[in-house]
Amino acid sequence: MSQTYDFVPAFKDGKPIKNASKDWLNFDEPQILFYQGMRGSGKSVMVDETVEKLYNQGFTILHIWGARSLENLYYAINNNCKYHYDKLKIIVDVFSDKTHQGNHRERCASKGLYGDEYEQYKDIALEENLIEHYDETQLKLTEFGLQLSKRELLHCNCHRAIPITVAVPDYLEFDQESLDRFNGFYFSDLKHYSEYFSEITTFQKELLKQGKLLIPEYARPKPVIKVQYFTTPTTADRKIKFHDEFTKIILDSRKEHRIVSMNPSLFDGEMDKFYTLAEIFKMMPNLMTNSGHFMPLTQHDVKKPRKYWTRKQKAWHKVAIVINEVRSVAPSSNLHGDKDAGISKKAVFGYVPEARHFKTWLLCDYQDPEDLYSGIKKQGNLTIVKRGSRNILGENFSWLFSKVEYDRLGLARRVYKKQFIEKIEQLRVIERKHSKLKKYLDDRRPYVDELPDNKAYVTWQNQEIKLITVNLPSWHHRQSTEDFLQYTGIRWTINKEKKPIEKSALSKKERKDASKNMKKIKDDIFKRINGYRKQGWNWTQIKDELTQLQNEGVIPNMEFEQKTPKALSNWYGNWKKKQSDQDDLS
Known part of the structure; x- marks a missing residue:
């Protein structure tokens, strides 16, 4: 008999259930999830929303490949955009508020926005064309402002930062002062200092003026960003060392509930990033099974009944791996990407078919399915489709366009009784004349190439579909012109002496x-x-x-x-x- 085993009932309905009738994201059964759509359609937001759901369930998240703009480090950034947008919403909402009397300033005050803060956000609203002057004393709502009041405009909703571990090669050297400053390890002013101490020396006062007085280690906040180093696995000996180091990175991050973030921009070589990615996939089967590190916890381990466990304890053995732009690490033969991507392609392909046996979820996004290696593409449980044209989504998704059109036709026939609508071409003509009908259909079955940024279709292999709403994550959503280094002030350099000499992975032929x-x-x-x-x-x-x-x-x-x-x-x-x-x- 086994040493320790907690019986946990697991049932499956004997009858097949429609996929669209249940939640598409399963926290119990490992899934391979693909996200597809044209550039700018919001694929990364959809991935972020999934990551946040898994993180909130206690999963260990390994985001081991992201856009070279360091987008997968933005988990750690919170600009409190939600707070600012909530203030702007007060500015526009009071125009339709019939419960309070008075001018615009007085009605905003009744909602908690007054004084200098009112002036600040009123000026922003004027500058952003949300409101405008009706005359010298009165304001009025613009069409743009009306959209915000109806919650039709999308915006960043950040209100918290997620702690991350940035995993980097050991030839990178991060500036510790810039890290400490980002993590809030320095006293900001005398008032801040007086919260901890009643006396201050002249030397400490001078450091405080310069912004260089560190908070004592015991009183520092939990660092949002931690950096952990590994040896790039470019030789047999270095691979052994890498396995130990990266295992520690994963286990430390699980203990502190951090997301592990690794980015190709944080490598200096052409090949070592692909060697590293490949070695992670090669080490995962042993880590998730034979090592014993990712066994489900028991009541004996937790020392309390399962009903009192935290989500983290229930998901102790579950891992989600995230790869953005998966085509760059597992390209098709038609795609001319990095010449060394074949190193990672083989490892990813070897892992994916058995991912579910290793208690791992896999999340990958891409734009054009023709750019992704077909051996990996076929393994997905489902594909989440963002806005895209027939050309971008490819021949394999021609059925989706047809199904959406057929569903729109069926919906229109139910509500539009003036004439029988036989073909989709006829429906399109009617839609152009009747905007209310088009809106009714768009709300329920939007055309694939007209999907709003906050909508997506979940598609299954049996050609079921489900329209879902996409929400921005609680951390800051990077805009295309934003720069991680500028936001954080974190700096690093490359130690060329530590960097291994890369040997070509290619034979002479x-x-x-x-x-x-x-x-x-x-x-x-x-x-x-x-x-x-x-x-x-x-x-x-x-x-x-x-x-x-x-x-x-x-x-x-x-x-x-x-x-x-x-x-x-x-x-x-x-x-x-x-x-x-x-x-x-x-």
């Missing part, structure tokens, strides 16, 4: 093939440019697009961000001239 393939890659990029030019794009737009594709790993790093639009135009012109010369010779 493979290097020769790679050299030949470079010409094909460049030709493909030039063909992209040719298409952009035919669409009327200028060279600045083309540069921005190529830089974005490069950052996402769709095309290799060719330093497009450093090229001027003129240099890009000349580069393309030289290629076009060569093509023309070759055509003349043939």
Whole structure:
């Protein structure tokens, strides 16, 4: 008989249940979740919402690959945007408030917004065109402000930060003072200091003025960001060391309920990031089974009945792995990404089919399904589709467009009795004439290419679908122009002496093939440019697009961000001239 076993009932209905009738996210059965949609449709927000749900259930989260803008470190940032937007909502909401009398200032005061704070947010509302002056003394609501009062505008809702462990190679050296400052380890002023001590020396007062007086270690707040280092697993000996170090990182983070964040931008080499990612997937089966670290807890371990357990205790053995832009680590043969991505691709493919046996959930997002290795793509339990065109979502999702159109047709026939609607083309004509009908259908079955940012379709392999609302996470949602280093002030440097010398992972024949393939890659990029030019794009737009594709790993790093639009135009012109010369010779 086993040493310790707690009986926990687990039932399954003998009859098949429609997927759409239950919650799409399962906290008990491991899932492989894919998120797909065009750029700017809100894939990352949908992933963030899922991560937050799993985190709140006590899961250990390993976000081991994120956008190179350090987006997966934003868990640790809270700008209290929710507080500010709530104040702006008071500014616009009082226009429709019939319960309080008086002018705008007095009605806002009745909601708790008055004095200098009222003036501050009134000025912001005027500047952002939420309200405007009706005359010298009165204000009125704008159309934009009306949208906010109806809660039709989306905005960051951050009101807390999630503690993270940033896992980085040991050749990076983080500036400890900048970390301590971000984590709030310094006294802010004399009032802050007096909360802890009644006396202060002249030397301490001088440090306080300079903002360099540290809070005693015993009184410091829990650090939001911790940095832990590992040896990059580029050789057999280094792999052994890496396994021990990364296991400790995971276990420490679980104990403190931190998200582990690793980002390709925090690697200096071309190959070591792929070696590291591959080794994480290779070590997971042993870590989750044979090591004993991720066994479900028992009442004997917790020393209390299960009904009194915390969510963290119930999820002690559960792990969620998150990979943004999965195509950059497991690309299809059609995608010319980083040449060393094959290292991670093999490891991810080897792990995914058995992920559920290792008590792990896997969350991956991508834009174009044709860019993702098909062996991985087929393993998903479900795909969450954000806004996307037929071209972006691919042939495999043509059924979704047809189903949505068919469902809209059925809904319209129920409520529109003036004539029988036979085809979707007929419905589209009627929708253009009857905005209320279109809104009714959009609220229930929006077209896939017109999905609002806060909506998504959950799709299952049996072609069931479910429309869901997407909520922004409780931490700060990064805007495209925001910079993590500017927000946090955290700095680091690279110690070249610690960085291992990278040996090519390619054989002589493979290097020769790679050299030949470079010409094909460049030709493909030039063909992209040719298409952009035919669409009327200028060279600045083309540069921005190529830089974005490069950052996402769709095309290799060719330093497009450093090229001027003129240099890009000349580069393309030289290629076009060569093509023309070759055509003349043939």
